[in-house]
Amino acid sequence: MTTLITRIKKNIPILIAGILFACTQLAHASPEIQHWQNAQGSQVFFVAAPELPMVDIRITFDAGSARDGNKPGLALMTNGLLAEGAGKLDANAIAERFEDIGAKFRNNADRDTASLSLRSLSDTQWLKPAVDNFVTVLSEPNFPGIALERERQRALIALRGEKQSPQSLSSNAFYANIYNDHAYAAPTLGYEENMATLARGDIQTFYQKYYTASNATIxxxxxxxxxxxxxLANTLTAKLKKGEKPAAIKPVAYTLKNKQIHIEYPSTxxxxxxxxxxxxxxxKDHFALFVGNHVLGGGGFGSRITKAIREDRGLAYSAYSYFAPMRAQGPFVVGLQTSNTQTKEALQVLNETVATFIKEGPDDNELAAAKRDIVNGFPLRIASNSSVLNYVSLIGFYGLPLDYLNEFTEKVDNITKEQVREAFANRIKLDQLLTVTVGQSTDEG
Incomplete structure (x- = not known):
């Protein structure tokens, strides 16, 4: 067995190469994405990166919590149990096999996706055993009952902890109300009452339906x-059944009108x-919304929301806005934390700032600064194999153009004030905004 010290010594050149690779990527910020369908019907997206003797792999399935149906938490539990036992290996044996060859494995699930990722040295003596172990986890999970009960208890503890977290309370209430009966309404972690009833058969059925070659993006x-x-791509899904792609997630039917929800919580x-x-x-409006949001609340201390809330009035340390597009309509979110006694004033300033921006859009200086920040920062977004992998996975799963990265800075540069104003006016309706507050009510706030 390779010792830890030996592995560290072997990886020192990789660390040095990684620094040089990052510098190289800064100068060559547009990787070429190649695409094909493998023998099992999986979509494959590949970027050759010979500068570093590493390989990063991610397999993404349309198997996020939007596929939970009436069993919230099922997608996350299924994904989380993949490496808890597979083939003839238990969780410890799986982890040791990755560790002994210096490979890194991780899995994740969100509302849209479930994924498994692997990082390994590219030399065959390291890559082959890493891929073999990875394929075993992916293709032969046995979902042991003892692991299910252990993970169920961990999930129940996390769910109870969320009840003591104002951030979780506000986020869960926000999603539940803007999505109502849509598949995005439930939290990825699920609910206590559902978690207690998830059965091993539920997990096996979910896996068989969604973890298929036809539903995989590599x-x-x-x-x-x-x-x-x-x-490599053929090997990764060779043991999966072909299966079928699931039906598309239905569009969001949103009908709220200026709804306000307050959750009482004992906090300052x-x-x-x-x-x-x-x-x-x-x-089509994504880049206009993206650039505009940098001005509104996504650009840190230079954004309008931060200036109005923090710098001008000292109502909060941090205030922000963001868009989170997904398969169906993802949310536009504006958020902050403020003193209970200043809640009313903070909300008024927040709403006025958003309303003014929707009406007027950015001015010339704001737009120019936002473009400059985004374009100058773009090379850092793809300055490593892992960051490129994130983009390639996103491009593949959501069906974005293969030249998305090549065209990114040009699309940002071409955005006009009118496009930003029009996009915000079309997408964000002031009379339809949901407001969720979690805190302690006061006469002042």
């Missing part, structure tokens, strides 16, 4: 040529979330 970034990448600060569903990934 992203590979690393020190391989096309032929090697094709062989009130958490505020304001927003509504906005747009899907790949929407």
């Amino acid at each position: 992203a590979i970034v690393g020190d391989l040529d096309r032929k090697e990448a094709e062989s 600060q009130t958490h505020i979330m304001v927003g509504m569903p906005s747009h899907i990934r790949g929407d």
